[in-house]
Amino acid sequence: MSTERSVIVLAAGKGSRFEAGSHKLVAAFGEHGVLATTLRHAIESGLHVVVVTTAPFAALARSSVAARDVVVLPEVGDDGAGALGMGHSISAGVSLRPHARGWLVLPGDMPLVQPASLQAVARQLDHHPIVYAQHGGRRGHPVGFAAELYSELVALSGDEGARRLVARYPAYGIELDDAGVLVDIDTVADLEAAMRGEQPQDGVSEAGALRP
Numbered sequence: 310m311s312t313e314r315s316v317i318v319l320a321a322g323k324g325s326r327f328e329a330g331s332h333k334l335v336a337a338f339g340e341h342g343v344l345a346t347t348l349r350h351a352i353e354s355g356l357h358v359v360v361v362t363t364a365p366f367a368a369l370a371r372s373s374v375a376a377r378d379v380v381v382l383p384e385v386g387d388d389g390a391g392a393l394g395m396g397h398s399i400s401a402g403v404s405l406r407p408h409a410r411g412w413l414v415l416p417g418d419m420p421l422v423q424p425a426s427l428q429a430v431a432r433q434l435d436h437h438p439i440v441y442a443q444h445g446g447r448r449g450h451p452v453g454f455a456a457e458l459y460s461e462l463v464a465l466s467g468d469e470g471a472r473r474l475v476a477r478y479p480a481y482g483i484e485l486d487d488a489g490v491l492v493d494i495d496t497v498a499d500l501e502a503a504m505r506g507e508q509p510q511d512g513v514s515e516a517g518a519l520r521p
Contacts, residue, residue, distance in 0.1 A: 313356070313357045313406075313409055313410065314356055314357070314409055314410050314411040314412065314413065314431045314434065314453075315356060315357040315358070315359050315402075315406040315409045315411075315412050315413070316351045316354065316356045316357070316358045316359070316412075316413045316415055316427060316451065317359050317361060317399065317402035317403065317412050317413065317414050317415065318344075318347060318348060318351055318358060318359065318360045318361070318402075318415050318416075318417050319361055319395065319398050319399070319402070319414065319415070319416050319417055320334055320344055320360055320361065320362040320363075320366055320370065320417030321361055321362050321363050321382050321393075321398050322395075322416075322418075327494075327495065327496060327497065327500075332365070332366075333418055333494050333495070333500070334366055334369075334417055334418060335366070335369070336494070336500055338420050338494075338500070338503070338504065339504070341420075342369075343417070343418055343420050343494050343500070344366060344369060344370075344417045344418070344420075345369065345373065346420035347415065347416075347417050347418070347419055347420045347422070348360065348370070348373040348374065348417075349373070350420070350422055350423060350424050350427070351415060351424075351427060352373065352374070353424040354424040354425075354427035354428050354431075355424075355428070356413065356427060356428070356431055357378070357406065357409065358373075358374050358378060359374070359378045359379075359380065359402045359405050359406055360373075360374055360378065360379045360380070360417075361380045361382065361398045361399075361401050361402045362379065362380070362381060362382070362417070363381065363382055363383070363384045364381055364384065365384070367379060367381045378405070380401045380402060380405055382397070382398065382401060393466075394466065394467045394468035394469070394470075395467075395468055395469070395470040396465035396466045396467045396468065396469055396470055396471070397465070397466050397467070399414060399462060399465050399470060399471055400462060400463045400464065400465045400466065402414075403454075403459065403462040403463055404463050407459065407463075409456065410434070410455075410456050411431065411434040411453055411454060411455045411456050412453070412454050412462065413427060413430055413431060413451040413452070413453045413454075414450065414451055414452050414453075414454070414471065415427070415450055415451040416450060416493055418493045418494040418495070419450055419489065419490075419492065419493050419494070420489075420494070420503070421487075421488070421489025421490075421492045421503060422442075422450065422451065422487065422489045422490055423487050423489060425487070426442055426451070426485050426487045426489070426490055427451055429442070429483055429485060430442050430451050430452075430453045430483060431453060433453065433481060433483050434453045434454075434455045436481070437455070437479065437480070437481035438454070438455045438457060438458060438478045438479060438480075439452065439453065439454055439455070439458070439474065439475055439478050439479065439480040439481065440452070440453040440480070440481045440482075440483060441453070441475075441480060441481075441482050441483070442482075442483060442485050442487070442490035443482040443483065443484055443485065443490070444484070444485055444486070444487060444488050444490050444491050445488075445491075446484070447491055448482060449490035449491040450490060450493075451490075452471070452475070454471070454474070458474060458478070461474055462474070
């Protein structure tokens, strides 16, 4: 088994709440876009990075990580793919790195999560089957899964994500001095608030849901 842990960046959702006429993942965010910044921080963690995405963002993903570490899924609505959901995305990412020592799930619309936060969650997988980042007592992302959960992770499907695993197994919350673990970009207001360094009121990541 590999000594590496992998970060599975989920970037295959529709982003339908973003009202700007473009997808939230390519929205400008500082010097980089939302997804590009999320990937940059994931890479800076030193963990292996896998991106699960769709065709429109495949080139962007491959500009940050090796092509072999990019899983391209059908877009929602193509060939009945709307039923794939987040569970399928997690399964696809984990399946690409079956010999990893564990996997961290990180939504692609969370550009404020710092590399040190990813590292901290990864370290705790030595002691717990499931670990999630939290700030101020509130659950956030990433959420880490130990290697012992491989068979259940690759069997995930539908939109439920990994909620049933989080409910079934002991989950440890590691308190971090990183408010970014709570901030996802769902709307234009979320994006504007994040760029001002504020925490959006409706853009809070909830680890138990593991939403896309």
